[in-house]
Amino acid sequence: MADLELQNIQKSYGATKVLHDINLKIDDGEFVVFVGPSGCGKSTLLRLIAGLDDITGGELFIGGQPSKKLSPKQRNIAMVFQSYALYPQMTVAENMGFSLSLERRPKPEIREKVEEAARTLKLEALLDRKPGQLSGGQRQRVAIGRAIVRNPQVFLLDEPLSNLDAALRTETRVEIGELHQRLKTTMIYVTHDQVEAMTMADRIVILNAGRIEQVGTPMELYNSPATEFVASFIGSPKMNLITGPAASEYQAVTIGIRPEHFDIVTDAPHWQGQITLVERLGHNTIVYARVPDVGPVTISLEGQHDYEVGQTVGLGADLSKVHRFDSAGRPVG
Amino acid sequence: MAARYLVFGVLALIAFLMTAPSAMTLFTALKPPEELIRPAWTPPTAITFENFGRVWTDGGFRRYFLNTVLISTVDAIVMIVLASMTAYAMVFMSFRGKLALQVLFVVGLMIPVTAIILPLYTTVRSLGLINTHLGVIFADLALAMPVFVFMFSSYFVSIPKALHEAARVDGATELQIYRRVVMPISIPAIITTGLLEFMWSWNDLLLRLVLLPRDGMRTLSVGLLNFQGVQTRDVAGISAGAVIMAIPVILLFLFFQRHFVRGMTAGAVK
Structure with missing residues (x-):
């Protein structure tokens, strides 16, 4: 587990600046949701934290360590992708244990950790199946399982529910919330759905056009919006x-x-x-x-x-x- | 209904025209010498394999066959590794000079072998690789590389970037991602590349004629020329040699046909 601090984070693609001086502190064990309309920079910000894209300016601290120059692996984060990004040629167990196998951990240890995560996510019966044989909800749970197995400092979730139908989305939302309660690991969750943000977050970060509009608890944002944009974005x-x-x-x-x-x-x-x-x-x-x-x-x-x-x-x-x-x-x- | 019969008739005619030369070659190869004066499209009345035996032993085809298998197999395997690695870098990695490299490969696609055969000969000779299989393999790889980099790139761009990113987050190096994530899901592209490069290498005449002057190093395509003189031509020998040369490629195609079609059409539709 670790806290995060973003200091004046900027991101540009050529002359186009997509993130402007993002300053944010996320406490250890907090569940923070980045929310905003399409193109506001929320996924870009998550990718910068993950180390998948380079930070143009500013500094990122994970667990107090400057992490801007570190690779995704060195940052000890795990990420759940919108498309799940499961390796299609591997079984569920191989997908979940892939990161551990890269670290050349002993096979019994990998099996034990995978089975433990599978129990948590009710995936025991699916461990020998390939991703193509799973439903959308099951794939999502495998993607989360792959993240859990690593026991990372920070979980990053990029619109993980957007490919699920409405009923499954609500169910999985509750499961992710319960998982956070159980693991107490810092989680950063990106969504464009303000209902997801309101129901899951300890704190919400509202982004608009590459800038933070407001940071606060769901009720702070609902009752005291700092801008007209936040007022219009929160609430349904x-x-x-x-x-x-x-x-x-x-x-x-x-x-x-x-x-x-x-x-x-x-x-x-x-x-x-x-x-x-x-x-x-x-x-x-x-x-x-x-x-x-x-x-x-x-x-x-x-x-x-x-x-x-x-x-x-x-x-x-x-x-x-x-x-x-x-x-x-x-x-x- | 009439239109359907017309289409069927046209397709049957095309199929006949395409298979007729192969059938005539096979008929000729199977005919005894006394039947060779009959038209080539008439099937043999008595089948003989004597022509095949003669070509294999006296014609030196056993040696040529081994040379060809060696060169084509190495060509295919090395091409799969080199082209896939290059395409991987082009598609999944960012590096300085990437655009220039891509342009270079596109230019490479446009240059015909015949246009550069002399400088190629000089280069291979300066490396001391004339009359060596290695010289031909180097030349084959260099000339066909742009095509297969292009083919692998077309396949790799259809692989979701998120898979590559997920592997990076999981802690994989680029080599591990290439080997454990990307290549196992690129079987159609691997088979297509292997098959095409094997076939091109197997059938090539010009490079082997120029770079392998010594008889013991020659390949099947060059060996076929032995049956053709200035004034005479051993038609049965050429036909039997052509059949011997065609059989491995046909078998490979039949075996890998399903993957081959998938590889060739990869990226054509979403």
Whole structure:
């Protein structure tokens, strides 16, 4: 196990700078999630930590040691790839024990470690199979197993759930969370899915256009977004961002109100809107409405409701939870 | 339906035209001397293997065959190793001068052997390798290398980069990745390269004619010329020699056909 420190990390491809002065400290045993839209640099940052790409500027410390010049092996990290990257000609057991065989560890030791990891991940019955004979979820577990066997200082996971179907993704997400609880190893997890980030992370690092927008616990990011970008990125459905005269009422260029902080009211509504779509999810109902002079608004209501498309409704908002932003997207006040 | 018959007829005609020379060669090789005056497309009425025996012993084909097997086998094996290693470096590694090297190989693809045969002869002679199998092997490898580097590169680019990266994270050196990760999943490319290089080497005439003047060092393709004089031609001998020369290549193709097709089409579609 080890802590990590990124000091002014930069990455350029020719004249194009893709990461700008990334500063971040990750504590020993922490589960940190890098999240952001496509092209924000989150996978690049993970690859720099892994040693798969060269760091253009800055310094990386793993376990207090300057690690910028070290090879991936010397960094003692393990990585789970988006595509799993299992060696197709090897069995599950050979895949999991590959790194140990490279270190010329004795065969009984390799077998023991592989079997131990297989037990943890419920892979015992699959050890003699080839990756081509496994389902997506099983391959994912083998990829994680290959990482566990090495007992690394840091686990890096690059969008490991993106190739799984929705049900399996939720299941594997829980398994990875439990694995972290058990191993207590530092984990850095990259995803573009903010739900994964919110549910798994001790801390979330939100990246945008090669810069860190905000670092914090999931609830810090949800309750106190440092920028308009973070406010819009965290939360599902997305926060309503309203500009124009409606925002000026609050001395802001943009105001943000989360869908769950809206309500449909009959007494003294703040705005009147016409419903354009209703999504009924059982445990909650999402109503999309168009408000004159404000624009489209999303409202998330707990429970089941019978609103109809075309119906005009009054909207009320919890004013204590209105987020105000200036023209640069920074919070006001 | 008529169109289908027409297509079938055209394909049958093409198949006939392609197999006819081989069939005529085989018929001639199997004919006794008294039947040789009959047209070549008529099958032998009495089959004899005397021509094969004559070519193998008196014609020196036993020696030529061993020379050819030696050169072609070494060519194929060394080419697999050299071309795959070069292609591996081209595809998976970053180094200074990579682009220049790639351009050099592309240029190499464009130069015909006949255009450089004299400088090649001079080079091999200056190395003291005229009349040696090693000289021919060096020349074969140098001339065919760009083709097979290109072939291996085409195959390697279809291997996910993540596999290479996963092996690096696992602690493998480039040589270990090459040997334990990349090559075991490149069997079609290995077989295609081995087979093609073996066949090219087996069939080549020009280089062997120029670089191996001594009879004891010659190969089958050069040996066939022994049956052809200025005024006369031993048709049965040439035919029997050609059949002997063709058999190993045909057997290899039949044995590795499945892998060969996969190797040739690698990278053609996703």
